[in-house]
Amino acid sequence: MDRRWVATGFGGPEVLELVEYAAADPGVGEVRIAxxxxxxxxxxxxxxxxxxGKDPAVLPKVVGxxxxxxxxxxxxxxGFGVGDEVLAFRVSGGYASRITVPARDVLRKPAGVGFAEAANLLLAGATAADMLHVTAVTSGDTxxxxxxxxxxxxxxxxxxxAIGARVIGTAxxxxxxxxxxxGGVPVAYGDGLLERLRELAPEGYVAALDTVGTDEAADTSLALVQDRRRxxxxxxxxxxxxxxxxxxxxNTPESKDFRDRVRQSLVDLAGAGRLEVPIARTFPLHEAPAALEVLMSGHPGGKLALLP
Known part of the structure; x- marks a missing residue:
């Protein structure tokens, strides 16, 4: 039998249960992935x-x-054959030993990219690409x-x-x-951040991208970038x-469509060695709750992967 993790309630990693199930035989336009x-x-x-606002009707809920x-x-x-090495993104229930998915969500894994790296490429990568896309970042921008x-x-x-932009990054x-x-220029967040950012780029900033959601990030972005569309x-x-x-x-329609379209470009960048995924740690599949504890700490030091 195959195995997968499901959430049997709402809460933390303690609500997860590793259950046996049978991954379905693929139908037309589907593949099954070990x-x-x-x-x-x-x-x-x-x-x-x-x-x-949580709906109990969605339980048990698959994860990944x-x-x-x-x-x-x-x-x-x-479009795929048995033995093809692949990655899949925007699937449901990835914390599993096998999974059957629509072929439209499957891409060929570049030979030089490891499985753990490939499995962590597209959600973060497509999010990053979306942020650069909506702010129209181009070559020469700071x-x-x-x-x-x-x-x-x-x-x-x-x-x-890869675009040719200069990045000042808080960390x-x-x-x-x-x-x-x-490839970035680091700057410490905290008191005096706005002044430090201005010193590092006296010519100004054309765009601000916030991945953390703090008031400090929002306040400094608004102070530095005049055009709020950027x-x-x-x-x-x-x-x-x-x-x-x-x-x-x-989950917004525009972002979903763009992120689906950009997947192959990101895989190509990774295959060319121009887009790396730092892996901090891997865990056996049965240790998913412990892995989630590390992830939820907010400081995993890189990406995590479960290895069935």
């Missing part, structure tokens, strides 16, 4: 976190949005990225470098080497609505 690595993202636990592995069965018109050492921030750094001092390593957040939705700047998320 999962070699399941990517881990904050969106995974937000789906079953406790809070108001992206995987990488090997096709072990392929339906007609899928931009500020709040939270530049996090998963989305690191992808922004690399994609901005804690212990993560300065991460920001430098991916300020975007993925976390401070209330501030964006109040102050008239952009907020993007994978």
């Amino acid at each position: 999962v070699r690595a399941a990517g881990m993202n904050p969106a995974d636990f937000k789906g079953f976190a406790a809070g108001p 949005f992206e995987v990488a592995g090997v096709v072990d069965a392929a339906g007609d018109d899928s 931009i500020v990225v709040h939270g530049a050492s996090g998963a989305v921030g690191v992808s922004v750094l690399q994609q901005a470098r 804690s001092e212990r993560n300065f080497d991460v920001v430098r390593g991916f 300020i975007v957040t993925i976390a401070a939705w209330a501030r964006a609505e109040r102050d008239g700047f952009l907020a993007v998320g994978g």
